[in-house]
Amino acid sequence: MVALDVGGTWLKGAALARDGTALTSLSRSTGAADGPEAVIEHILDALVEVRDHPATGQPAAVGLAVPGIVDVAAGRAVWSENLRWKDVPIRALAEERTGLPVALMHDVRAGGLAESQVGAAAGHANVLFVPIGTGVAAAIIVDGRILDGQGMAGELGHVDVGHTEPCACGGAGCLEAIASAAAIARRYSARSGIQVTGAADVLARKQAGDPDAGEVWAQAVDALALALAIACSLLAPEVIVLGGGLAQAGPELFKPLSAGLSHRLTFQRHPRLVPATLGDRAGCIGAGMMAQALIDKRAETGG
Amino acid sequence: MVALDVGGTWLKGAALARDGTALTSLSRSTGAADGPEAVIEHILDALVEVRDHPATGQPAAVGLAVPGIVDVAAGRAVWSENLRWKDVPIRALAEERTGLPVALMHDVRAGGLAESQVGAAAGHANVLFVPIGTGVAAAIIVDGRILDGQGMAGELGHVDVGHTEPCACGGAGCLEAIASAAAIARRYSARSGIQVTGAADVLARKQAGDPDAGEVWAQAVDALALALAIACSLLAPEVIVLGGGLAQAGPELFKPLSAGLSHRLTFQRHPRLVPATLGDRAGCIGAGMMAQALIDKRAETGG
Numbered sequence: 268m269v270a271l272d273v274g275g276t277w278l279k280g281a282a283l284a285r286d287g288t289a290l291t292s293l294s295r296s297t298g299a300a301d302g303p304e305a306v307i308e309h310i311l312d313a314l315v316e317v318r319d320h321p322a323t324g325q326p327a328a329v330g331l332a333v334p335g336i337v338d339v340a341a342g343r344a345v346w347s348e349n350l351r352w353k354d355v356p357i358r359a360l361a362e363e364r365t366g367l368p369v370a371l372m373h374d375v376r377a378g379g380l381a382e383s384q385v386g387a388a389a390g391h392a393n394v395l396f397v398p399i400g401t402g403v404a405a406a407i408i409v410d411g412r413i414l415d416g417q418g419m420a421g422e423l424g425h426v427d428v429g430h431t432e433p434c435a436c437g438g439a440g441c442l443e444a445i446a447s448a449a450a451i452a453r454r455y456s457a458r459s460g461i462q463v464t465g466a467a468d469v470l471a472r473k474q475a476g477d478p479d480a481g482e483v484w485a486q487a488v489d490a491l492a493l494a495l496a497i498a499c500s501l502l503a504p505e506v507i508v509l510g511g512g513l514a515q516a517g518p519e520l521f522k523p524l525s526a527g528l529s530h531r532l533t534f535q536r537h538p539r540l541v542p543a544t545l546g547d548r549a550g551c552i553g554a555g556m557m558a559q560a561l562i563d564k565r566a567e568t569g570g
Numbered sequence: 571m572v573a574l575d576v577g578g579t580w581l582k583g584a585a586l587a588r589d590g591t592a593l594t595s596l597s598r599s600t601g602a603a604d605g606p607e608a609v610i611e612h613i614l615d616a617l618v619e620v621r622d623h624p625a626t627g628q629p630a631a632v633g634l635a636v637p638g639i640v641d642v643a644a645g646r647a648v649w650s651e652n653l654r655w656k657d658v659p660i661r662a663l664a665e666e667r668t669g670l671p672v673a674l675m676h677d678v679r680a681g682g683l684a685e686s687q688v689g690a691a692a693g694h695a696n697v698l699f700v701p702i703g704t705g706v707a708a709a710i711i712v713d714g715r716i717l718d719g720q721g722m723a724g725e726l727g728h729v730d731v732g733h734t735e736p737c738a739c740g741g742a743g744c745l746e747a748i749a750s751a752a753a754i755a756r757r758y759s760a761r762s763g764i765q766v767t768g769a770a771d772v773l774a775r776k777q778a779g780d781p782d783a784g785e786v787w788a789q790a791v792d793a794l795a796l797a798l799a800i801a802c803s804l805l806a807p808e809v810i811v812l813g814g815g816l817a818q819a820g821p822e823l824f825k826p827l828s829a830g831l832s833h834r835l836t837f838q839r840h841p842r843l844v845p846a847t848l849g850d851r852a853g854c855i856g857a858g859m860m861a862q863a864l865i866d867k868r869a870e871t872g873g
Binding site: 392 | 713836838
């Protein structure tokens, strides 16, 4: 299969064997600054380039993961703030350009599918995959199936965790506005007057004993514990996989977050909290799995 | 089919035609005060009575909805506080007594299935069914499938909505501890020193201008709006169906709750908020639908 994960910054492509082995891979700028038309061209060019690579062989399908709101049934990229596109018939465009059937998927759900099947939560039917970076997103797997909700399920970043800071969505109190990597950096700078490059910088200052950094970090962890506990009540995950930049923090994140989550849960299932294992290839691997599922389904129905 | 919904207080049984029409029905005390052994006998007796009723004809299967934690795959009633039973192999017992295949289901999920297919949310694939009575529960339907989570999904009543009152679960801040019908009555009595019979009594006092009643009611509605908004972020329901005793409150509940929910949602899908239409027969109707699904599945696989 040909697989491509379209991120706000990078296109990650690969040709994958049936068992998921990468035969060749590609990584390049999405070119979001050039506007949505250019992004679409870059996507289609990348798909053709992977399709035509000598190592790819004869691919049977394409898996394409895109960000924002995605209407999988209609094959349309409805909206993406990062890519500034709106209602793009991306599946039809990709099928036309590649001559192959295309499985379209939301990027976070593609990553969640991969982590739940061949990554950190392999073997589990009830999984929450939470990438934390510029924002906070979630892919929800229950009873072995990934929730779509017509492209709108999984907005963990906009769960109200009870603070008063405004969120880019227009609301207030959102998890993302206090616990994303970007929010941690922004809130530390606002509090201390010191500009930082990101959440890793805040963590380093916390470890060096900066009380502002310690407070901002603790507030983020508390908010995450609350939001994850809520998700546990509603969805009963066996495993919660944390991904994205913030998951790189290791024990400084996982230890207090596990403790906070355990403290908040009573009769609910207590999930294992683990870091993602597929890194920034998760979306691409998930897209490949969707392409394989499309091939299998067509073989089954003779279509 | 033979269908039975086992509640904490009532057994609601029926023989249902393939189209869901009730051929005969039964309603009697669960007899929870007599202990779990007696409850099991009452359930098995009720199943046989409906099976043998002349109007029932030749039933092909039984649908059985039970409360608490239910392991559908293993056919076991794992735990119920109300019925005081623990790890009862209820499906095998019912199959043995009736000589019919038995579909076992959780009572709230059975009710949600019925409301989402033939009740208040018929025609929608993304539905939240929230019965509010002694507690607050939820059945979650996403992409046309009801979430199970190995019997543990849907604990909306134990979402932390940010108050400090203790909950029967051992935690604090739970929705159920401030917004169930029982909590509304309890909190009003604690605040005013006046004993009331239930939430309907509190509502009547609110309408008569009692400020304590007004405050307790408003706090319950605010907490429900917060919890439902969180569920909307995660699950994107098109319709939220409110059931149980509290939904009888009509516009006094639905009007401020709809306004509070709309106020809290930004880019998320805004669901319609509607009262349940199947009343206390929802669980029984859902159980019948599960029995029919079992028959259809066996016919398909030739089993």
